[in-house]
Amino acid sequence: MLVRIDPDSPAPLHAQISAAVRRGIAVGEIAPGERLPGARDLAAALGVNLHTVLRGYQELRAEGLVELRRGRGAQVRTDAAPAVAALRQAVHALVEEARRLGLSATEVTEMVREAMA
């Protein structure tokens, strides 16, 4: 499991951390039931504060993706289903609409690239 953050990003660090784990679950990098790195370890590895990591973990718990328990750490819930399918569906709808407007593939991908920047 790999968590990377960008200190220069406008997105809060805790959000980046939860997003990284969320993505890991979504794409299957992190299996249901798997244990996440300890908050203190991850904080040290990322060079951020313990509380920042814990906040990210708590966001994931609020979403029902992980369980947090003292002494045991953070564990991915077994019923945490990947959410990528929904995103893929949204992409499909977007592409259809773009086609209807006669936009080229490069124009659409450029729009996405700009929006992601």
Add this chain to the structure above:
Amino acid sequence: MLVRIDPDSPAPLHAQISAAVRRGIAVGEIAPGERLPGARDLAAALGVNLHTVLRGYQELRAEGLVELRRGRGAQVRTDAAPAVAALRQAVHALVEEARRLGLSATEVTEMVREAMA
């Protein structure tokens, strides 16, 4: 033209204002060439500061949706086609969801590229 904002929303007020106008253009509530309410008027109507409204307007100008000119006010660009604005909004929603999932820009654009092929 109707702009509504929610002071309790975590979204910044200027973002809410630009989003409302963006949506108005997308759904055809605001026609191309139409003049937006004056920043001072809208600020008074919404109970926010002039600078907050202007910041929202400037975001729209950065996206190429409106033109701002002293003395003339804010005007929806004639080439700001509602359909394209709608697509832009769809892209925006998609990107936000992708961000929530922690997907990278390349991962998303790759998904779109595949879907367009």
Add this chain to the structure above:
DNA sequence: GCACTTGTTCTAGTCCGCATAGAACAGTTA
């Protein structure tokens, strides 16, 4: 030309969320 409107720019202040920091606490595991 002149008054008025409207966006632009500048400075300044308050408020709140983000992140950091340290410490003590309470379950869990070996």
Add this chain to the structure above:
DNA sequence: TAACTGTTCTATGCGGACTAGAACAAGTGC
């Protein structure tokens, strides 16, 4: 029991959001 791990608490510094007031400049309409 000892080590580990999340939980809770207090405190501090920083930066963005928002407000506020003022002066300025370009356009409009009489």
